[in-house]
Amino acid sequence: MMRAQHGMVLVGLMLVSAFGAQAGVTVESLWNEMTDLEGLTQFPAPAYVCKQFSSYDRRSTDPEVKTDENWFANGDRGQHLRVEERNGAEEWVLMDADGPGAIVRFWSANPSDAGIVRVYIDGVEEPVLELPLTSMLGGGGMPFVKPISGERSRGWNSYLPIPYARHCKVTTSKRDFYYQVNCRTYEPGTQVESFSLETASAHEELIERIAARLARPGHFRMPPDAKTVHLDADLAPGKEGVVDVGEPGAFYRATVHVEAEDMDAALRGCLLEITFDEAEEPAVLTPLGDFFGAAPGLNTYAALPCGVLADGTMYAHWVMPFARSAEVRVVNHSGRQVGVSVSLLVGAYAWTDRSMYFHAAWRGEYPLATQPRQDWTYVQVDGKGVYVGDMLHITNPVKQWWGEGDEKIYIDGEDFPSHFGTGTEDYYGYAWCCNEPFEHAYHNQPRCDGPGNYGQTSVNRFHIIDAIPFTTSFRFDMEVW
Secondary structure (H helix, E strand, O other), X not given: XXXXXXXXXXXXXXXXXXXXXXOOEOHXXXXXXXXXXXXXXXXXXXXXXXXXXXXXOOOOOOOOXXXXXXXXXXXXXXXXOEEEEEOOEEEEEEEEEEOOEEEEEEEEOOHHHOOEEEEEEOOOOOOOEEEEHHHHHHOOEOOEOOOOEEEEOOEEEEOOOEEEOOEEEEEEOOOOOOOEEEEEEEXXXXXXXXXXXXXXHHOHHHHHHXXXXXXXXXXXXXXXXXXXXXXXXXXXXXXXXXXXXOOOEEEEEEEEEEEOOOHHHHHXXXXXXXXXXXXXXXXXXXXXXXXXXXXXXXXXXXXXXXEEOOOOOEEEOOOEEEOOOEEXXXXXXXXXXXXXXXXXXXXXXXXXXXXOEEEEEEEEEEEEEOOOOEEEEEEEEEOEEEEEEEEEEEEEOXXXXXXXXXXXXXXXXXXXXXXXXXXXXXXXOOOOOOOOOEOOOOEEEXXXXXXXOOEEEEEEEEOOOOOEEEOXXXXXXXXXX
């Protein structure tokens, strides 16, 4: 079987770094990161690594053994670290991690089969959380409120961070289910305020405010003293339009509206290039439509960092800083006349030794064979930075499911991936091959044509609270099925 596969990846890359003493992590400071796009422009301080516990098939041990019995094994249900006994009952251990750290995402396809979830923090014998997993992931009530937690297209997610100072263990009362738990581990010595229900209760107003922000992810708050620069151009084939900003600052909002006879061809055929501080190569080099996360064509959705409005206007709220200057260029390679209207909101930005340039890249392949099995590399980067998201466009020639493959993320030269997933749709936060479009501040399926999973599908995931820092290298692979 052959498929077309196209992807865009978003990475902040750092050129220099020097750190002094850093403040600790409180419940309040961590929860505020859930909506802080400007914070993503700085390499994390205190520094942390991000990894994933999951129910991936434990037969997957050797990337050189490319068989369905080893590296591409697909028995991703009911796998755990171990089983323990407590008060005469069995508990299956999903996660066991030393701190200081924080859980930053919890996903499952079938939490009703997990029973009761218990979260043990800092070696205390009694759990700080004990509730049905459906309540935690389904938005069943404080502090797990919608849309911080909730079900979308049969996938259940909670993005409420749960910090811990010394240790965290997560168990369930039943075993036969799929799960992913993403967590941070901060650098040794970091002072972290551990989660408690009392602390959560004291911060209910903050939770409500964050939930309201995530429920209106396209809403934008204007930074002070910002100005707008425009590009309005009717581009003939091969022509380009350019906007130059010749002073320090940052882009806080970008909107693009396109007029074309063939919108799909125009959005894929026009190239967006963004260059910061007179660099030799652009930091952003992607098809125009793909940059906004909903290709192919215009597919309405609203996420925190980007989206497409009902009138066809595409927006990006990624904060993209520069120390001296920036150049934005749109080049028409579509072979047809395209009208482009670009608005860029430029505001002040204090460049520091932790500041990072925003990068976006694109990769496409056709045809893409599903046999023999292979890992398709989204992106491979050498250097220091933070991974903040991706979108995937699939052209599927059949109705059958295309996304059984697992994500495998390698950080800083790991031999075995510290993120090993349970399915492509699981990575994107939904489940069971569901072809129903959905929207969320962090993950979306703006398009799935059908019938079944035939035709064009577009999915995206933005790593805001679950961003993945790296210091020397980063590689993201996805199994092709």
